[in-house]
Amino acid sequence: MYVNIFLILAYPNPHSFNHAIADVANRALLNAGHTVLFHDLYQEGFDPVLTSDEIPRDGSLSHEVFIHCDEIAMADGIIVVHPNWWGMPPAIMKGWIDRVIRPGVAYRFLEGDNGEGVPVGLLQARAAIVFNTANTPEHRENEVFGDPLEQIWKDCVFGLCGVTNFWRDIFRVVVTSDDIQRKKWLDQVHDRVMQVFPGV
Known part of the structure; x- marks a missing residue:
């Protein structure tokens, strides 16, 4: 059963479509009976800078990072x-990954492994969704850039940390979209959240 859902948002404009996505996801989860652990990184002023003191597994963490x-x-x-x-x-999201997706929390290395091997995932989350917005058409993203965000989240973050049930939805092209299109996208967000995290 899914009870606690961690929802994290990174976009500086509080009136953005990214905020609308997070709001729809948050309300859908709450209406379904979940407890939502929500963080708006820009609104909270999350410090993305990893210090040398934090790098060791038993490093000194700020209260903010400890909570995350x-x-x-x-x-x-x-x-x-x-x-x-x-x-x-x-960058604020990348800094969050650096500081929070850390050894002893999200992954660990086997005994005798000094960090050169493949870590063992520790996250208990059984599923993850990533919602991205973009202004690059799909064919150009795939043909020219190869959609690096798919590999970053699916393989480099969640895959290594033990979360293998993964979904990702991309909404594009946002800059030229109208209200009708955005409403359809937000309906898609709601449906995806309810598909992956049905009611408690």
């Missing part, structure tokens, strides 16, 4: 919302 680590570790499911910027998440 505790919540991601207890989450039964994860939803990520952010735009495609240069084929990458926004």
Whole structure:
């Protein structure tokens, strides 16, 4: 059963379509009886800079990072919302990955492995959804850039941390979309959330 869902958003404009996506996902989860652990990284002023003191497995963590680590570790499911910027998440989201998806929380290395091997995933979340917005048409994204965000989230983050049930929806081209198209996309967000995380 999915109970605690970690929902994380990275977009600086509070009136953005990314915020609308996160709002629809949040309300759908709450209406279905889930507990939502929601973080708007820009609104919270999350510091994305990883310090050298944090790098060791038993490194010194700020209270903010400790809370994020505790919540991601207890989450039964994860939803990520952010735009495609240069084929990458926004810097604040990358910094969140650096600081929170850390050894002892999201993965560990086997005894005798000093970090050169493949880690064992520790996250208990059984499913993850990533919602991305983009202004690059699908054919150009796939043919020219190869859709790097798919590999970043599916393989490099969630796959290594033990979350193998993965869905990703991309909404494009946002900059030229109208209200009718955006309503259809938001309906798609609701349906995906309910498909992956049905009511408690």
